[in-house]
Amino acid sequence: MTVEAAVLAQLEAIVGAEHVRSGRGDVEPYARDATPAFHAVPDAVVWPRSAEEIAAILRLATRLRLPVIPRGAGSNLCAATVALRGGVVLVLTRMNRILEVDPAELLARAEPGASTEALSKAAAARGLLYAPDPGSRTVSTIGGNVATCAGGLRGLKYGVTRNYVLGLEAVLPTGEVIRTGGRLWKDVAGYDLTRLLTGSEGTLAVLTEITVALLPMPATANTGIAYFASLADAGRAVAAVISDGIVPATLEFLDARCIGAVEEYASLGLRLDAGALLLFGDDGAADAVDRNLARIGELCTAAGAIEVVVADAPARSEALLTARRATLPALSRLGSLTILEDATVPRPRLAEMVGRINEIAERHTVPIATFGHAGDGNLHPTCVVDQHDEAAIERAHRAFAEIFAAAIEMGGTITGEHGVGAAKLPFLEARLGADHVALLRRIKAAFDPAGILNPGKLGS
């Protein structure tokens, strides 16, 4: 589909000529997001400044059956913002104000294009914590986080984005502006549309304002590392920690390949002879943090850890977490195509799932490195291959299809935190069942009768 000059003129009339681009070189950078192997060029890119402008754009689009793809920073890993059917990419980064941080009500209000980091910093400046901590927080926008229900490194103790969204303002594809939830922790008036829109991946409405819950900033935080001979040992340590009644803020694992890649990037002095490491962290009152980290260390040792080290300074602790967030790009140094997955299983079955991944990788002769959020059972098996080696790519796809099937079989899911987008849509029915998928389509149709919002993704 191509957008005619007359349509461009109408878009320009809404947002101003300087905020509409349609040259071939202007739209090319929006043909992709952070997901490899998905590339589809939109016809135009538009930067609105307000809910009113977005409403006018969506009314026009509904009338013309013109696809509209909302986009924040484009750091998602499920091809959620790729313009599969052309149309207009709606970039929300001009709407980036933090509108309010209220210590009395423990909440913040922001426009969708504010970066997650900016929101966290604004909260921290008032002694408050925005708890969700997605790996791409320096880049990602809060709107993108809500649209994909982003997870991250603090999921075990604090939950994920959905646990913090109190209220939303959103524009429906037909142009109405709705408000869901609000500033209240308790509010059961109507269906919980806040939860429905959280994780809806830009397929139901365009978010224009977000109210999130904040927490008092914990007094201290610290991090430690336990090295193991194998991932299976690390998996046992995770089970031991959680059944001991400790809920650490962070419990991350890396296998040997990931340790090597991170060390090469960050030079932290990680042990390269270990088969796996657990990165554990907690926050709160200083004595409680010390006690919990010491206890986790003991449990790791009992589960067979070959070494346990607790960070001796906050800077060291932050360096470890930063390096963990960079695991994926660091792994990408091993080859030209990095395929990252997001299978998730019930926590006690983590070690078993890691075993299955290794078995599947070996059988298909593809190198798969695995890291992830051990405390959430959320694994990121990552395959790095040569992008020109089509046979290897084909083997990797077959291996991942089996990995998804294994996760579902264990009571898990195809994606824990990255989202469905275009990348996981083919696997969605295996996870949800036909009746459930049909219901999603009816929900989508109720919001978006013309099917203009992010077509080819959830609900399509």
Add this chain to the structure above:
Amino acid sequence: MTSADASRGIFEPHLLDRCIACGFCLPACPTYALSSDEGSSPRGRITLMRALETGRLDADDPRLREESSFCLGCRACEPVCPAGVRYGELLEAWRDHQWRGRHRPPVAQLLLLAVSHTPVVRAMGLVRRPARTARTGTDGYLMLGCFERLLYPRVSRAVRRLLPDLAVPANQGCCGALHAHNGESARGRELARRLGAQLPGTIVSTAGGCAAHLATVLGRDRVRELSEYLVHAGTTPVGEVLVDGRRARVCLQDSCHLRNGMRVFAEPRALIGAVAEFVAVPGDDSCCGAAGTYSLLRPRDSRRILDPKLDAIEAAGVDYVVAVNPGCLRQLRTGLRRRRSPVRAVHLAELLAAAAGGMPDQ
């Protein structure tokens, strides 16, 4: 248009493949901060380079032309890139292709012509008397930047007082950084090698941009930027800089290629802190908009980058802002003069020489 899988050989495939489009570079990019447009970010520009390489877009695409010039080339995207993309090298290859022949901005063309021949560069020095000696360089050679010797001859004279044992031959040409950054990277490497032969030992430079380019061509170990040389030699700065009887308050403007290319940024801060009160100013690590020829080629964008920086410097209440690259020095001086600011911009060498009492006219 060729098929999407074809390669035109403009870029080295392994350099282009390195980027996985994670977007971690976006918050570090000054032009993305100005535009909020993916196409003006490092990731977006790499997407454009890929389109150029595969033939999806041609070099005459207006946006490709614009972005190859809008990019400051500051390389702030490199230290934050976990995938290890060497963006600076990609940009050189891009401009080599994009700015061939008549497509090069005329101002850049003129400057490149001026510094391409050693006699012309020498003549530039005659006017303003930069430092020079006939000594041989057992302790190293002081490189005289082409434009520094014309615009800021006091800088090399200050270095002579700080490091009297450095040799400063008059017969030295341009390092070629200007060429490498303006679409003539082969010529840039050739000039660097020629200068390496003219200064056959450790080369000490007062220009972050020149040092980083020389280090790329001649090897990291051959080249020392001034602050790096002083700190690694264990030199303790002498004296202090006083203003109204108190220690002067001094901030730094990092040189982008020194910081992002050579990863030197602690050293100048330590030296300033030894002779004055060092003041960390927010954004002192990001580009000032001088960016080699950028302030001449794109004066408006250059000022949009500079102005918030000058606001921050003035708000910090400093007496001096120190530069470690002549382009930055010129940019800061021009900008501060324009707003009649009491803050003065000086080169690190001038500050250290003034502390030691060696620059009475400071």
